[in-house]
Amino acid sequence: MIAIAEGLILDETALAELHGGFRGEIVGRDDLTYDQHRKVWNGSIDRRPALIARCAGVADVIASVRLCRQHGLPVAVRSGGHSFPGLSVADDSFLIDLSLMKGVRVDPDARTARVQAGVLLGELDRETQAFGLAAPSGIVTHTGVAGLTLGGGIGWIMRKYGLSVDQLRRVDVVTADGELVKASADENADLFWGIRGGGGNFGIVTEFEFDLVPLGPTVMAGPILWAMEDSPEVLRFYRDWVADAPDELMTIVVHRKAPPLPFVPESLHGKPVVMVICCWAGDVEDGEQAIRPMKEFGNPVADVCTAKPFLAHQSMFDPSFPAGRWYYFKSCDVPGLTDEIIDTTVEHSLQISSPLTAFPIWQMGGAVARVGENETAFNGRNAGFTYNIGAATATAEGFDEEREWVRNFWSALEPHFTSVYVNFLMDEGEDRVRQAYGAQKYDRLKTLKRKYDPDNVFRINQNIPPA
Ligand SMILES: Cc1cc2nc3c(=O)[nH]c(=O)nc-3n(C[C@H](O)[C@H](O)[C@H](O)COP(=O)(O)OP(=O)(O)OC[C@H]3O[C@@H](n4cnc5c(N)ncnc54)[C@H](O)[C@@H]3O)c2cc1C
Numbered sequence: 001m002i003a004i005a006e007g008l009i010l011d012e013t014a015l016a017e018l019h020g021g022f023r024g025e026i027v028g029r030d031d032l033t034y035d036q037h038r039k040v041w042n043g044s045i046d047r048r049p050a051l052i053a054r055c056a057g058v059a060d061v062i063a064s065v066r067l068c069r070q071h072g073l074p075v076a077v078r079s080g081g082h083s084f085p086g087l088s089v090a091d092d093s094f095l096i097d098l099s100l101m102k103g104v105r106v107d108p109d110a111r112t113a114r115v116q117a118g119v120l121l122g123e124l125d126r127e128t129q130a131f132g133l134a135a136p137s138g139i140v141t142h143t144g145v146a147g148l149t150l151g152g153g154i155g156w157i158m159r160k161y162g163l164s165v166d167q168l169r170r171v172d173v174v175t176a177d178g179e180l181v182k183a184s185a186d187e188n189a190d191l192f193w194g195i196r197g198g199g200g201n202f203g204i205v206t207e208f209e210f211d212l213v214p215l216g217p218t219v220m221a222g223p224i225l226w227a228m229e230d231s232p233e234v235l236r237f238y239r240d241w242v243a244d245a246p247d248e249l250m251t252i253v254v255h256r257k258a259p260p261l262p263f264v265p266e267s268l269h270g271k272p273v274v275m276v277i278c279c280w281a282g283d284v285e286d287g288e289q290a291i292r293p294m295k296e297f298g299n300p301v302a303d304v305c306t307a308k309p310f311l312a313h314q315s316m317f318d319p320s321f322p323a324g325r326w327y328y329f330k331s332c333d334v335p336g337l338t339d340e341i342i343d344t345t346v347e348h349s350l351q352i353s354s355p356l357t358a359f360p361i362w363q364m365g366g367a368v369a370r371v372g373e374n375e376t377a378f379n380g381r382n383a384g385f386t387y388n389i390g391a392a393t394a395t396a397e398g399f400d401e402e403r404e405w406v407r408n409f410w411s412a413l414e415p416h417f418t419s420v421y422v423n424f425l426m427d428e429g430e431d432r433v434r435q436a437y438g439a440q441k442y443d444r445l446k447t448l449k450r451k452y453d454p455d456n457v458f459r460i461n462q463n464i465p466p467a
Contacts, residue, residue: 065174168209357405
């Protein structure tokens with residue numbers, strides 16, 4: 001018997017057996033790369049797993065799950081490591097790390113892509129855009145496809161083509177028993193329903209298969225900036241402009257101090273601005289015409305909404321969200337941008353202190369809202385806008401103040417909440433997870449959890465305990 005962490009004892013033979021056939025790498029606390037592999041995106045998370053199993057394939061995942069079951073080890077699962085509250089690493093856990101599983105196979109004729117769990121958004125876009133195709137995903141390229149998709153997946157082309165889960169055809173899942181099963185509309189349909197929004201609660205997804213949609217490769221996209229003091233008028237004009245926008249148009253509004261990025265004129269660096277960031281998933285000329293009214297409103301201080309490769313647009317905001325900074329979020333959906341919500345938004349945005357804080361308001365609707373609320377586990381398809389109030393500091397310094405700003409802003413919006421996107425939750429407890437799914441869907445998910453993971457092996461996540 002050997003102690004692999006405090007209170008965690010493993011029999012030596014079992015560990016030797018795991019090491020024996022393992023194609024990937026098993027990293028323990030004494031290994032030189034341990035600190036590198038236990039790190040996650042949010043720098044405020046500092047957790048020490050007992051062992052990190054860096055899986056190279058499905059067989060490694062199965063062996064890891066079986067070992068954990070036999071020895072009662074707590075299982076953490078990591079793909080891109082971008083969980084806001086760091087739910088892909090836990091102290092004294094057995095961390096099943098899928099980040100080595102990077103396979104992507106695009107079939108341009110069938111317009112499908114098979115994507116392994118360790119693939120990041122930018123890696124998937126690189127492969128699909130080579131054929132002028134895309135799978136709907138998110139807006140920062142270093143985010144993991146796996147965690148993003150399992151929560152739903154909102155991004156630049158969702159209003160035209162739906163959420164990531166709306167273009168999902170099939171998944172391969174290693175269940176809590178260590179068995180590999182497939183789930184699709186035709187096979188284990190209940191599991192497929194739950195996987196499309198229910199996170200990692202039902203098993204470890206080792207491969208996703210997406211339907212791809214035509215996109216670009218050139219799109220009309222980018223931010224238009226105004227001084228933040230103009231935000232009351234900009235937001236009111238914006239609200240009316242997007243009210244009956246075509247599905248091709250997706251927008252995100254960001255309030256922040258202008259970052260020192262190449263697309264921002266130097267004179268603006270550090271000045272509070274409001275940006276309307278557009279992406280037109282269609283013909284570039286149609287996009288130019290559709291976006292013109294917003295470009296012509298008031299006195300923009302910069303306008304970099306132009307025709308560009310979709311890949312360039314996708315990575316445009318990567319520098320604003322690097323790994324290692326201290327991040328904190330609170331989120332909610334609201335039905336629309338009423339005058340009251342706009343006034344609250346402006347009041348709190350003007351109080352942003354950190355130059356690294358940037359919070360998005362997502363325009364929802366379009367194709368997302370046309371899928372029935374009960375067709376997938378994802379909830380909140382009728383949301384008007386999603387607030388993802390996030391704060392960032394370089395280190396612990398100033399973090400508490402910025403976190404307080406997030407909490408105050410979020411509380412001020414509380415009377416308007418309708419739901420919350422599960423992938424935008426911190427570690428906020430069961431009531432908030434229930435709120436994310438709605439009471440009825442939450443009960444259905446709990447019943448499904450009882451079927452696929454009755455012992456709650458997969459509990460280090462936005463957990464849905466078995467009914
Ligand atoms: C910079 C940044 C930008 C973002 N942008 C967007 C966006 O545009 N749109 C959007 O919808 N969301 C966005 N998000 C939120 C994002 O969807 C979630 O953080 C998501 O969980 C990230 O997935 P990951 O694989 O990187 O996470 P991880 O931290 O690896 O995992 C997240 C959760 O999923 C579980 N999990 C991971 N992989 C698997 C698997 N293969 N099988 C089963 N369970 C698994 C983990 O155990 C954990 O509970 C963003 C997050 C960040 C940090």
